[in-house]
Amino acid sequence: MFLHNFKYSLKTLFKNKMLIFWTYAFPIILGTFFYLAFSNIENSEKFDIIDIAIVNNEQFNNNIVLKESFNVLGAEESDEQLFNIKYVDLDEAKNMLESDEISGYLLVEESPKVIVKTSGTNQTILKYVTEEIIQNENVLTNIIEEKLNGNTIDGNIDAYIQSIRDDALKMLDINSLQIRDITSKKLSYTMIEFYTLIAMTALYGGIIGMTAINQNLANMSNNGKRIAISPTNKIKIIFSSLLSSFIVQIIGLFILFMYTIFVLKVDYGNNLPLIILLSLVGSLAGLSLGMAVGTVLKAGENVKVGIIIAFTMLGSFLSGMMGITMKYIIDTNVPLVNKLNPVNMITDGFYSLYYYDTYNRFYFNVISLLIFSLIMIVLSALSLRRQKYDSI
Amino acid sequence: MTVFKTFLQVLNKYKATVIMYTVMLVAFGGLNFQTNDNNMNFTASKPDILIINEGEEIGITKAFIEYLDGRTNIKDIRNDEDSINDALFYRDVNYIVYIKPNFREEILSNSPNQEEQFYKDISSANRTVIEIKTTGDYQASIADMLVKKYLNLADIYSRTYDDEEEIIKHINETISLEVATELTSKVDTNTLSKVTFYYNFLSYSVLAGCVYVICLILSSFKNKEINKRTIISSMNYKKFNMKLLLSNCLFAIVLWLVYIVLGFILVGSVPTDYLIFYLINSFIFTICSVTIAFLISNLINNKNAINGIVNVVALGSSFLCGAFVPMEWLPASVLKIARILPSYWYIKTNELLKGVEVFNSASLEPIIINMLILIVFIIVFVILTNIVTKLKLKK
Numbered sequence: 001m002f003l004h005n006f007k008y009s010l011k012t013l014f015k016n017k018m019l020i021f022w023t024y025a026f027p028i029i030l031g032t033f034f035y036l037a038f039s040n041i042e043n044s045e046k047f048d049i050i051d052i053a054i055v056n057n058e059q060f061n062n063n064i065v066l067k068e069s070f071n072v073l074g075a076e077e078s079d080e081q082l083f084n085i086k087y088v089d090l091d092e093a094k095n096m097l098e099s100d101e102i103s104g105y106l107l108v109e110e111s112p113k114v115i116v117k118t119s120g121t122n123q124t125i126l127k128y129v130t131e132e133i134i135q136n137e138n139v140l141t142n143i144i145e146e147k148l149n150g151n152t153i154d155g156n157i158d159a160y161i162q163s164i165r166d167d168a169l170k171m172l173d174i175n176s177l178q179i180r181d182i183t184s185k186k187l188s189y190t191m192i193e194f195y196t197l198i199a200m201t202a203l204y205g206g207i208i209g210m211t212a213i214n215q216n217l218a219n220m221s222n223n224g225k226r227i228a229i230s231p232t233n234k235i236k237i238i239f240s241s242l243l244s245s246f247i248v249q250i251i252g253l254f255i256l257f258m259y260t261i262f263v264l265k266v267d268y269g270n271n272l273p274l275i276i277l278l279s280l281v282g283s284l285a286g287l288s289l290g291m292a293v294g295t296v297l298k299a300g301e302n303v304k305v306g307i308i309i310a311f312t313m314l315g316s317f318l319s320g321m322m323g324i325t326m327k328y329i330i331d332t333n334v335p336l337v338n339k340l341n342p343v344n345m346i347t348d349g350f351y352s353l354y355y356y357d358t359y360n361r362f363y364f365n366v367i368s369l370l371i372f373s374l375i376m377i378v379l380s381a382l383s384l385r386r387q388k389y390d391s392i
Numbered sequence: 393m394t395v396f397k398t399f400l401q402v403l404n405k406y407k408a409t410v411i412m413y414t415v416m417l418v419a420f421g422g423l424n425f426q427t428n429d430n431n432m433n434f435t436a437s438k439p440d441i442l443i444i445n446e447g448e449e450i451g452i453t454k455a456f457i458e459y460l461d462g463r464t465n466i467k468d469i470r471n472d473e474d475s476i477n478d479a480l481f482y483r484d485v486n487y488i489v490y491i492k493p494n495f496r497e498e499i500l501s502n503s504p505n506q507e508e509q510f511y512k513d514i515s516s517a518n519r520t521v522i523e524i525k526t527t528g529d530y531q532a533s534i535a536d537m538l539v540k541k542y543l544n545l546a547d548i549y550s551r552t553y554d555d556e557e558e559i560i561k562h563i564n565e566t567i568s569l570e571v572a573t574e575l576t577s578k579v580d581t582n583t584l585s586k587v588t589f590y591y592n593f594l595s596y597s598v599l600a601g602c603v604y605v606i607c608l609i610l611s612s613f614k615n616k617e618i619n620k621r622t623i624i625s626s627m628n629y630k631k632f633n634m635k636l637l638l639s640n641c642l643f644a645i646v647l648w649l650v651y652i653v654l655g656f657i658l659v660g661s662v663p664t665d666y667l668i669f670y671l672i673n674s675f676i677f678t679i680c681s682v683t684i685a686f687l688i689s690n691l692i693n694n695k696n697a698i699n700g701i702v703n704v705v706a707l708g709s710s711f712l713c714g715a716f717v718p719m720e721w722l723p724a725s726v727l728k729i730a731r732i733l734p735s736y737w738y739i740k741t742n743e744l745l746k747g748v749e750v751f752n753s754a755s756l757e758p759i760i761i762n763m764l765i766l767i768v769f770i771i772v773f774v775i776l777t778n779i780v781t782k783l784k785l786k787k
Binding site for chain 2: 018021022026029030033034036037038039040041044045046047094097098100111112113114115116117118119120121122123124125127128129130131132134135138139142143146147168171172175176177178179180181182183184187189302309324325327328331332351355356361
């Protein structure tokens with residue numbers, strides 16, 4: 001009986017087009033959209049060379065320090081390159097700014113001036129760099145003054161000043177106090193989008209579980225009535241239905257994983273056994289959710305599907321699917337909400353595998369999912385046992 | 393009138409679903425919208441940073457923190473490693489500065505050397521005084537520049553002056569030197585960016601709302617018995633379609649008005665000449681969404697499929713055309729494909745409007761052309777719908 005029901009429930013599930021759309025096709029379509037929209041976003045945030053212009057007038061050419069410094073910063077194909085500089089006259093610079101070819105231009109009159117169209121990051125960098133050059137001039141003046149003050153110089157003063165200058169310039173270039181970059185290399189926040197996608201798919205699996213259970217409920221389908229009056233062990237029937245829906249769900253998730261890993265190049269971290277563990281536990285949570293919604297609620301099938309979709313969508317929204325910041329906002333301000341949100345448990349599990357070196361957070365999520373599943377299963381078991389109908 | 397009355401009856405039947413769906417879309421639109429201040433003077437971009445001071449906040453350490461405080465937004469984040477790492481990952485901060493306990497001592501240990509070559513000894517062993525974590529984006533680069541500059545100045549001045557007070561005084565003097573900055577654009581770009589963002593997002597809400605509601609309502613007209621009754625009536629199918637379309641437009645216009653009002657609440661006042669074009673553009677797009685919805689509802693017969701189609705059509709055009717992610721960040725290849733979708737032309741117009749300095753024939757020409765393209769889309773969709781209906785009638 002177990003195998004018989006198992007086989008037929010697999011068949012009916014695979015033939016249900018709406019079910020297959022939501023659990024197989026929809027996540028792949030959505031994932032493709034994410035990929036198309038987000039693939040460039042992090043690259044465009046990466047620091048790039050800034051287009052600027054410098055008004056090539058007499059004052060600029062006379063200002064050796066500015067001229068030399070910008071020469072270095074604008075040198076093509078060097079590691080130091082910060083700007084792509086066009087040396088033009090004032091009218092040309094104005095035109096270029098107007099047509100957004102450059103972020104801003106430098107005009108040296110009595111003092112240097114930065115002219116930009118709007119406030120912004122590139123503009124700020126141009127301003128800060130120009131300031132730094134002027135400030136370095138001030139540093140040199142200060143140092144020379146101080147050194148001349150304290151010492152009596154014998155010999156050539158000019159040569160002495162020159163040597164301080166050279167040393168100081170070297171110092172400005174090489175810092176003896178060091179900064180160490182300890183950033184983790186894995187900072188790609190768009191990954192969260194794909195993690196919510198996996199989480200959403202796992203919970204959409206609830207629709208599969210619910211459909212399979214409905215087949216066995218006397219108040220939901222004719223098939224259920226037939227089963228109710230048959231002299232078979234109901235536990236066996238329920239278990240085989242659940243097992244078949246779990247398998248359908250896992251196959252869908254597997255396809256999605258293959259697609260995201262090999263086509264969309266999503267990085268899930270390197271710990272394969274834990275990834276599989278999380279996926280299985282996540283699917284179990286989805287299945288048990290579907291089971292609970294299917295058995296506890298007395299409503300039509302469409303309403304139940306609607307409830308699972310709405311619940312999952314809300315959960316996905318809170319765990320960052322429609323804007324990654326949302327997850328962060330909820331995590332920091334109302335952590336309890338996301339600690340109870342199964343979509344976030346899965347998303348956060350993948351996130352901690354990807355970003356963290358320790359596994360505490362990961363196991364916390366896995367255990368939360370297991371507790372969630374257990375509660376759902378107990379709820380369904382309570383409402384499934386000893387069902388009796390006087391009339392349906 | 394009969395058609396319109398029936399339309400209203402069906403709408404009334406589904407009012408709960410329609411209201412729920414609309415409220416959800418409005419909420420998404422509102423939640424995604426964050427306000428920031430606008431300013432007509434040049435304001436330096438302030439990166440969001442976090443300072444973890446592992447030493448005592450005195451002397452030069454204190455001065456350093458004050459310096460960063462003036463030039464960055466220092467975020468207040470719970471001081472445990474997980475919260476800090478999360479903040480960096482979700483870009484709540486762009487840059488984290490860990491001031492090591494030896495920061496102050498190392499700087500002060502640089503005593504002025506009386507010899508002639510006093511800056512020679514610069515390759516000391518491990519003198520890490522600061523550790524950083526960075527997101528590597530533009531904002532982080534600014535923070536990086538600021539930190540490096542200060543460290544540089546501290547290093548060089550500590551080799552020049554003996555006294556800590558004196559070092560701080562000279563650093564402050566140097567960093568107070570600024571370059572004059574002039575803004576040429578007199579347009580308040582901040583408000584315009586906000587409006588553009590809002591109207592771009594609106595393309596998703598309007599399209600999803602129209603397709604969902606119209607498909608839901610029209611599926612009732614597709615009911616076999618009702619459909620047969622319509623066909624044998626004396627009304628021509630084109631006339632029938634036109635009446636239905638107009639009824640749908642009425643619903644769509646109400647939806648559009650709701651979003652416009654919400655826009656006023658969220659964005660505040662916008663220069664009138666700009667606003668007129670945003671309104672015209674979004675209105676044409678709303679009508680276009682109706683015709684899309686109308687075509688789709690004529691193509692499908694299955695009520696259960698509506699939800700799937702709404703999601704694919706609305707999310708698809710929104711992701712590909714830049715409703716969620718700004719157009720400038722989308723790969724060029726995606727934008728090329730997006731040209732076949734009406735949303736692309738709608739959003740493109742909004743982006744063009746944002747860049748307009750003066751309204752004249754040169755700046756308006758591309759905008760008008762884009763709007764005309766949208767109108768062509770409308771006409772094509774209406775014709776396609778009629779063809780589909782006719783083909784179905786022949787069956």
